[in-house]
Amino acid sequence: MRFDVRLFALYRERAGASIVTVDLPEGASAGDLTAAVRADYPRLAPPEVRIVVAVNAEYADDDQLLRPGDEVCLIPPVSGGRR
Numbered sequence: 001m002r003f004d005v006r007l008f009a010l011y012r013e014r015a016g017a018s019i020v021t022v023d024l025p026e027g028a029s030a031g032d033l034t035a036a037v038r039a040d041y042p043r044l045a046p047p048e049v050r051i052v053v054a055v056n057a058e059y060a061d062d063d064q065l066l067r068p069g070d071e072v073c074l075i076p077p078v079s080g081g082r083r
Contacts, residue, residue: 001026003033004021004072005022005073006071006074007074008073011051014043028065029063054073054075
């Protein structure tokens with residue numbers, strides 16, 4: 001399965017692209033996708049940082065299975081704001 005993965009904010013900057021393409025076998029999960037993106041773009045996020053995945057505009061757990069045609073986005077951690 002081929003996915004065009006949309007990257008936001010810091011991830012877009014580090015990858016040098018707003019969309020990256022990932023090829024995965026049938027039955028792959030959101031966790032498999034993030035592992036593949038990390039392998040292709042090792043500067044994307046340190047290993048201890050959990051990459052947030054959205055599938056079809058809904059947050060996804062790592063074990064969520066992906067289907068052909070799913071829209072996938074990677075969202076970096078957000079911090080800031082006022083106290």
